[in-house]
Amino acid sequence: MDHVVVVGAGLAGVRSVEALRAHGFAGRITLVGEEPHRPYDRPPLSKAVLLGQADSTVVDSDLEALDVRLCLGIAAKGLRDGVVETTEGELDYDGLVIATGASPVRLRGEGRQHVLRTIDDALALRAQLVPGARIVVIGAGWIGAEVATAAAKAGCAVTVIEAGEAPLSAALGVAAGGHTIPWYGKAGVELRLGAMVGSVDPDGVTLMSGARIEADVILTCVGVRPAVDWLKGSAVAVEDGVVVDEHLRTSLANVVAVGDCANWWSRRFGRRMRVEHWDTALGAPDTAAATLLGEVAVYDPVPYFWSEQFGHMVQFAGHRGTAERLLLRGDPLVDEKWAVCWLAADDRLAAILTVDRPRDLVQGRRVVEGGQRLDVTRLINPAVTLRDC
Template identity: 40%
Template sequence: MATYVIVGAGLAGAKAAQTLRERGFDGELVLIGAENERPYERPPLSKEFLQGRSEREKIFVHTPEWYAENGVDLRTGLPVTRIELGNHVVRLGDGSRRPYDKLLIATGATPRRLPGAGRYLRTVEDSEALKERFAAGGSVLVVGASWIGLETAAAARTAGCEVTVVEPEPTALNRALGHELGDLFAGLHQRKGVNLRFGTTAAEITATGVRLSSGERLTADLVVVGIGAVPEIELARDAGLDVGQGILTDAALRTSHPDVFAAGDVAESFHPLYGRHLRVEHWANALHGGPAAARSMLGQDVVHDPVPYFYTDQYELGMEFSGDIEGYDEVVYRGDPESLEFIAYWLREGRVIAGMNVNTWDVVDDIQELIRSGVIVDQKELSTG
């Protein structure tokens, strides 16, 4: 009887396990996670759960009983320390070893760190601790005007805290959206009373706040760092798998070893739509990548090529984003951005490469179809519908 092992008990790993069982795999199935919690979804940690609008139980992928009922050997609080490709074995933190026939690596990513004792938001324990601190009030300094940084700032401000955001780029989300749409998010936070400090870098977190690269010191009761994440590729790299920004895979999520696959934040997969390898950290990639990897492990034909998708909720703004803005040369709007109810399209050489719908719903499929089509669009028609 074959044994499949999944390293990483997050959303991608849990959905892979579910798909393996649904697709008829009846061998031994082991799901190993370093965290003590059973698999859960991370987006609520910086959104509704952080703001106290969602109960803890709602973040989990499956009920506690699901794993035993489906023959999934879930092992939590147990890191994998080494992968031995030649022996088809993973070694665990308790000294034990687990042979496998096929292996899926879904180890995710870890927050990028700064010197000093700042707080980070990655786990459910992080979110619970921050929610408690925000409820107590005081001043919060957020390092990084990233998605997670701005969502954290919104949660803190909604809870009544004084909030400052420090960001080296000239505006919010500059790399993710470009300056025009980045300014829109910056303006939203400014109207809510957030103090935004652009063009400055946090060099060190101190006992009383942050020391900036200029030497200036900003004080705060709490410092939260949101400056991106680093994929956990060490196991794969040390085992001898090909890695780049993540674990390199083909479009079927196969790594450089025929019996090893990768999915989720840690995978840098070849994307046929873009003709290059992409590493996508967003929730949808884990949600769909885990099942795609499972089907690939079963020998089924798989081409994992979803249009990258992300969503956010900040104050009264709800947004869905599709695509990749790299190389864009123009932005076209349908509706008025100042109204916070519009669609933005990023174009490159007349073709839509990304779209963002703000407080406008049920249009994601149309936007993604437009991105996939690669057709040169009529900008007047695009802006008026």
């Protein structure tokens, strides 16, 4: 293999370049990215950047030392066997890494709607977060909650509109997500639950019920879709992202996929997974590079995610799909620090959500990995360390 092309210059793309070199690949590497910026990290965009604590989040990677040809401001628009078609012509490859991430969903309507995916989005939004500005955030998911935190801190009048019955309900379910409802009121943020937005208008939003909410700034935070349109008509199978096996191999020879755009087979969970989390973009490239270079490697992590919202460090590990019941460690109404555990029928831990309990998270992730049964009477006692349950 002489030439590897990596399409997508986000975290997963950069880590793929690093992993190829770490696995001893000495041939040419070309990294193609649609954005004009050097690769940067996205998690700080809704945290430090919006709070005015950082202007740049460039990934700490010495691309010159990695001897990579960096093609920025260039988009891939098609794929044939051995050839990537780009906006600047064709690129031949022997091996290809697809790392094109995801793009935000937008809603109907004529009004300006901000989204938050890029550094440019973050800087444009930050400029609007001024005291007294009326901000409507559509979607109380992870990013919506972080933006609401920053906007409230900046002195804006913030309304969050959520279609579900609780914040984070899509990710955590209503019961667990519901424990975060009081955080909104405490921060002075108005939270409207069970409200569907019909359209985004120039001066606010109209709900499906016909009600109007006026706003100076509207941010749509209702999720993302894998950025895989450029693969239409190619031999790469796509279904909710690029379909890959446990080695991160696509349906086309010598092509692997990583990060937000990859839908991989998990042995551990016995199902396909597409996880839009930083830790996946960080970890998957090592397996993908090994696979591309003919080594045998399997990607099968316990997914991990964190969020910083309303002064709390919220962390999640596992996959709650197989869980039968949910238990609390601590009482969110009384304790500042608490956790939610999702248990399978045989009392094995399927997933854990921790609020300001980082040790629970670390130990919980190991317990999910290890698959041991837990003593439920000990588990509900937050004074007992999780690894002793």
